[in-house]
Amino acid sequence: MIPGPFSYHRPATLADAVKLLASLGDEARPLAGGHSLVPMMKLRLATPEHLVDLHGIAGLKGIRREGNRIVIGAMTTQHELLASDEIAKSLPILHEAAVLIADPQVRYRGTIGGNVANGDPGNDMPALMLTLGASYALEGASGARVVAASEFYQGAYFTALEPGEILTAVSIPLPAAGHGYAYEKLKRKVGDYATAAAAVVLTMSGGKVASCAIGLTNLHETPLLAADAAKAVIGTSLDAATLKKAAAAAEAIMSPAADARGPVEYRKHVGGIMVTRALTRAAGRTS
Numbered sequence: 001m002i003p004g005p006f007s008y009h010r011p012a013t014l015a016d017a018v019k020l021l022a023s024l025g026d027e028a029r030p031l032a033g034g035h036s037l038v039p040m041m042k043l044r045l046a047t048p049e050h051l052v053d054l055h056g057i058a059g060l061k062g063i064r065r066e067g068n069r070i071v072i073g074a075m076t077t078q079h080e081l082l083a084s085d086e087i088a089k090s091l092p093i094l095h096e097a098a099v100l101i102a103d104p105q106v107r108y109r110g111t112i113g114g115n116v117a118n119g120d121p122g123n124d125m126p127a128l129m130l131t132l133g134a135s136y137a138l139e140g141a142s143g144a145r146v147v148a149a150s151e152f153y154q155g156a157y158f159t160a161l162e163p164g165e166i167l168t169a170v171s172i173p174l175p176a177a178g179h180g181y182a183y184e185k186l187k188r189k190v191g192d193y194a195t196a197a198a199a200v201v202l203t204m205s206g207g208k209v210a211s212c213a214i215g216l217t218n219l220h221e222t223p224l225l226a227a228d229a230a231k232a233v234i235g236t237s238l239d240a241a242t243l244k245k246a247a248a249a250a251e252a253i254m255s256p257a258a259d260a261r262g263p264v265e266y267r268k269h270v271g272g273i274m275v276t277r278a279l280t281r282a283a284g285r286t287s
């Protein structure tokens with residue numbers, strides 16, 4: 001299939017992009033890497049009349065440290081995340097997850113901003129952002145604001161973005177020194193979205209879990225934080241009974257779609273296994 005007709009705009013500044021989106025109205029969409037939007041257009045599931053390409057805006061790229069946070073420009077590609085020494089050192093879970101996204105061709109074009117703004121429950125970055133306590137910088141005709149990732153996702157493809165608003169950056173607090181991390185993703189084949197995936201960031205003290213956050217991908221219409229599962233492991237040494245309890249608590253909040261990746265019960269079951277594996281691997285990485 002080929003997309004329907006559209007006009008193409010390439011503003012050079014964020015202010016121009018915001019102005020353009022406001023003046024073009026509901027039928028205009030920002031274009032980032034195009035690796036979610038263009039396939040939807042080819043299937044005629046999205047038919048924007050105007051695409052506002054963000055590639056001309058230099059200020060939307062880059063990875064920088066700001067105090068105790070890492071700030072990533074929205075147009076930074078998944079490939080650039082993988083190539084970044086700062087990400088490998090400070091946010092290794094992002095590196096671990098990014099390499100599991102699709103294939104090199106997609107990662108060369110796909111951006112972190114597009115991945116988190118899209119609202120696709122299958123995208124991997126949103127659950128990581130919940131797990132890491134990230135926030136998103138947004139800019140629109142009525143000004144700039146910051147929204148916590150935990151407040152951003154409202155339904156499948158439905159987010160806190162107002163019409164015409166651009167997500168400009170993702171800001172992530174540095175996890176504690178010596179933290180353990182893991183992203184476990186079950187997929188049918190290389191290049192597929194997750195059948196189920198779990199992100200874990202935790203710290204240990206004296207052999208017991210001191211803090212823990214668990215995020216879930218593609219197990220609900222939005223990414224999820226499994227707060228009860230995380231609570232269940234605090235103060236434990238992650239023995240077999242605790243892991244079972246945590247998996248059950250996580251499964252209790254999952255409501256995945258039944259699709260080609262399997263029926264609901266199967267996806268919940270493997271979701272629980274992803275939680276168990278991620279907890280175990282994260283604990284083994286603490287120092």
Ligand code: FAD
Nearest residue numbers: 030032033034035036037102110111113114115123124167
């Ligand atoms: P685009 O496709 O350009 O945009 C996506 C949507 O977000 C559009 O509605 C657009 O208007 C909006 N948008 C984009 N940027 C902004 C912004 N800065 N502000 C406001 N709105 C914005 N992803 C995964 O996470 N895991 C996978 O396993 C995976 N597998 C894939 C396999 C294939 C074969 C393909 C083609 C894609 C796959 N993807 C996967 C999706 C890929 O990571 C996309 O690149 C990503 O989801 C969207 O990023 P993008 O930069 O391409 O955004």
